[in-house]
Amino acid sequence: MNEIISGCITAIHLILTRDPSVMEITMLTLQVTLTAVLIATCISIPLGSCITFREFFGKKYVIGVIQTLYAFPTVIIGLFCFLLLSKSGPLGFLGWLFTPHGMILGQTLLVMPIMTGLTISALQAIPKSITDTIAVLGATSRQFLFTHLREARFAIMATVIVGFSRAISEVGAAIMIGGNIRGHTRILTTSISLNTSMGDIDMSLALGFILLGIALLVNIAMGLVQQR
């Protein structure tokens, strides 16, 4: 019990004094995660819209596969990206293995299914009467799509939050693709894992608080936007 309390005190001290190593890890985490979520958003929303509004053979199965991928284990994503990015892999020429770029790729692939699936759900939840109204008002295809996205904006915002939460909290893919290299690819989750295994509980708790704090801040910000 004492260990936890002293760990908490040290953690607060590390945060308040802006410990350089903690700040570095935090900044890299935000950089990797936010980039991955941004890329995933740019791909998932158009892809989800396309799947929702286009009729094609096997649509139900495609949606089923996407939903199955929600629970895709992060280590499998890590393994898949490792094989892709390793020197002998098809994307080995990029030289992204054990770099933040590789980690961004991994996190993007990790959150894309969930963001695409939730975008589909958000758009499908729009009442048919709204869709019919947009159509009879004489919207072009682009206006049709943007009006739907605007109507589903709160649900889509929630989709982005879920994607962000999944990306920032994953550890398996980040370790396998990034290698947890100090000062280069070490992020909050991989660092917590390493420090805990090394017995540095203070540092782990500090990083854990920061991770929770980021998640909380993002959720509060999104909540405020939704209330407007």
Add this chain to the structure above:
Amino acid sequence: MIEIDNVTKWFSEKQVLSGITEIIPDGECFTIIGPSGQGKSTLLRIIAMLDTPSSGGVLIDGNDVSHAPLELRRKLGMVFQQPVAFKESVYDNIALGLRYRGFRKDTIQYRVSTILEQIGLLGYENRKAPTLSGGEMQRVSLARVLVTEPDILLLDEPTANLDPVSVQVIESLISSYHKTGHTVLMSTHDLYQGQRLCDRIGAMMHGTFIQTGSPKDVFTRPISVEVANFIGVSNIFDGMIKGFDDESMMIQTEFGVLKGKKTSSCSQKRRSEFHIGERGAVSVRPEEIKIYSVNEKGNIQDNVFSGLIIAVAAYGLLTNVTLDLDGATLTAQLRWSEVADLDSSSRDHVFVHIPSHAVHFMSL
């Protein structure tokens, strides 16, 4: 002009529309009436290019709607039974169609303000539309369409379940829009609304129009018992044509022989096709029936029957008087004063006069 050409629609094994053909000229207000599930909404959705027919087609100003070209879609506007509100302000809701069409901001502002005044929601610009009441939301739905000034206005039971104020505002807007020469095609359960607003009525049953005509035609000369029942005609009896003379037809009913005017007693389509011995149904309009006490009968000869008053009940400003005519039950609608004028001593036993123009013969 809307040309509906032999349109059918199947949903799996169920046929909803079975070969509808109708022409709705420019500037006409046409109301579709009929029980639920007869295909009224489906027909409107096909015209609005939200559904495609299984066979047949719809032409608008000579253009086939099956490919739903944008310029044709923008000639139409449709309001649905359920009020539709986007998660935006009232202003943004109404401005949506104008923004799609690329109108300038000041034009949008002018048009939205004008229509807001017309629908009685001036000052509501910044209110979130989903927070409005159902009636207000439906007014916004109508305004959103009218502000784009479509050539053809399609309305799918636009005032169902709304408060009287909203109904009045919406009817007034529809009426004004029609008067400016626009075509209005509307489905409604409110038969009187159809009468009030429209030039022509189409009674839709079993997926087709079984009768079209002016409101007066449809309401006074329903083509069949089914239509008569739907439009609320009371006093329907079995009947058989017994004979004709120059102006009248004699119809044998369970309480005696009724004389009906030829012009009013059979539908225009079938007038020449009726023959002696033909069986059908005869309706008697309750508001035309006269009741006399025994002492007042005078010298009226035709269509006078002896009867008993078995019930008197208030019916708004009128009174429903239920009569027994030799075993047949007939309802008459009288003013309160007429009921009071009946000689109280002989109120139970009366003479009933059914004017020949109130008699209408229908084929089965």
